[in-house]
Amino acid sequence: DIQMTQSPSTLSASVGDRVTITCRASQSISSWLAWYQQKPGKAPKLLIYKASSLESGVPSRFSGSGSGTEFTLTISSLQPDDFATYYCQQYNSYSLTFGGGTKVEIK
């Protein structure tokens, strides 16, 4: 199975900050990676798919990059609505795995 490792596990930031979350795969997954945002008590929300494609309706301050084994999610200017937990998820060989999550907290 492919393991997904996110870092950091918790991130403290202020409104307006540029935030970067990293996701590493235990083996190459090409660009088969998605990013989700989850708020307490709610279902995850798709932000990015195929490593860098922005889902319709998602603000352009969110961007994704990377390929192979290392990926990043960047929030260019953190907004109050962005404090949440973020998960990466890989697809490879008909099996899906999620990263452990990164909680973005208010500094």
Place this chain on the structure above:
Amino acid sequence: QVQLQESGPGLVKPSETLSLTCAVSGYSISSGYYWGWIRQPPGKGLEWIGSIYHSGSTYYNPSLKSRVTISVDTSKNQFSLKLSSVTAADTAVYYCARDPAMSPYYFDYWGQGTLVTVSS
């Protein structure tokens, strides 16, 4: 607008079978795509359980494969999850979701989730 709604018992006894159904509205399952189940233990991360194509083709998480069955009923526009021999470790919020691809990939529409507790 695509909507998904999970339903099923909120409490299941250890060693019994957990059964959930996901009703889909706003999109016909027969039109295509994969449909998946994902779970999240309280305070923990997300775990993919498995996915099914409208034709019935399935893919399961290898760690759960021996206990999982996912089926689809296109006439009712719904799909279902059965997880056998449950233990307390299966206590989680269970989500159903749509995978807008021709193979298991990612999930763009999610249900609100339903908490299933395994306890005697």
